[in-house]
Amino acid sequence: MNRLRAGYARFRTSVFPGVAPALQKLAHGQAPEALLITCSDSRVMPEMILQAEPGQIFPIRLAGNLVPRPGVDPSGIAATVEYAVRALKVADIIVCGHSGCGAMKELMERAHTHDLPDVTSWLEYAGPSARWLRSSLEEAKNLSDAERLQLISEANVLAQLDHLQQHQAVRDGLAAGTLALHGWMFDIPNGELREFNEKTGVFEPMVVELENERLVA
Ligand SMILES: [Zn+2]
Structure with a gap:
C-alpha cells in the first residue's frame, strides 16, 4: 500500500x-473516443499501451473481458455499453483479451474452480460462449496448453463481439454506420497488440503509422 x-x-x-x-x-x-472492454488483469494497462490522454478511453474492466448477452438480469455492463454508445456516442468499441488470462485458464481447467464459485458462475453467465469455447478446444486436442490458452482467449474475444452485437444500442450504432467493433489481443511479455482481421480470420500484429515510418507495433 x-x-x-x-x-x-x-x-x-x-x-x-x-x-x-x-x-x-x-x-x-467527457467525449471519449472508444469504449474499451478488457480484463481486470493488472498486467494489461490500456492507458499506457495506447498512450491515451485523460478522457480518451471509456473502460469496462472485468474478469475475462466478458460481455453478457442482453437479457434477464439488470447488468452494469449492459448499462455501461448503452451509456457509452447512446450518451457519449463513442465511435469504436474494442474488446481486448490478453495472453495468460486467468479467467480463460479457468474455462480450460474446470476441475480447479471448486474454490472459485463466483468465477465459475460468472464464466457460465457470461457465455453460452463458455460452452462453445470449450467445444472448440475439443477439436484442438493436439495443441500444447499454451496454444490452447491462446486459441480459447482469441475465440473468447470473437464470442464477446458477438454478444455485443446483440445489445440494441450497439445494433443501432452499427446499422447507422456510426459505430465500429474491434477485437484485440495483448501479448504481455512482448507488449504487442494484435487485432482481428475479418478478411484473413486471424489476429495479426497491429500495424501503425508513426511520423511517416511504417512500424509493426
Ligand atoms: Zn484476463
Whole structure:
C-alpha cells in the first residue's frame, strides 16, 4: 500500500501539473473516443499501451473481458455499453483479451474452480460462449496448453463481439454506420497488440503509422 501512496505523491508533484489543464477542461464533460472492454488483469494497462490522454478511453474492466448477452438480469455492463454508445456516442468499441488470462485458464481447467464459485458462475453467465469455447478446444486436442490458452482467449474475444452485437444500442450504432467493433489481443511479455482481421480470420500484429515510418507495433 505504501508504494501506491508514494505513487500518488509522485502523481501530485510530477504528473498532475502536466495534465491539470486537460483535467480542468474535462471537469465539465467527457467525449471519449472508444469504449474499451478488457480484463481486470493488472498486467494489461490500456492507458499506457495506447498512450491515451485523460478522457480518451471509456473502460469496462472485468474478469475475462466478458460481455453478457442482453437479457434477464439488470447488468452494469449492459448499462455501461448503452451509456457509452447512446450518451457519449463513442465511435469504436474494442474488446481486448490478453495472453495468460486467468479467467480463460479457468474455462480450460474446470476441475480447479471448486474454490472459485463466483468465477465459475460468472464464466457460465457470461457465455453460452463458455460452452462453445470449450467445444472448440475439443477439436484442438493436439495443441500444447499454451496454444490452447491462446486459441480459447482469441475465440473468447470473437464470442464477446458477438454478444455485443446483440445489445440494441450497439445494433443501432452499427446499422447507422456510426459505430465500429474491434477485437484485440495483448501479448504481455512482448507488449504487442494484435487485432482481428475479418478478411484473413486471424489476429495479426497491429500495424501503425508513426511520423511517416511504417512500424509493426
Ligand atoms: Zn484476463
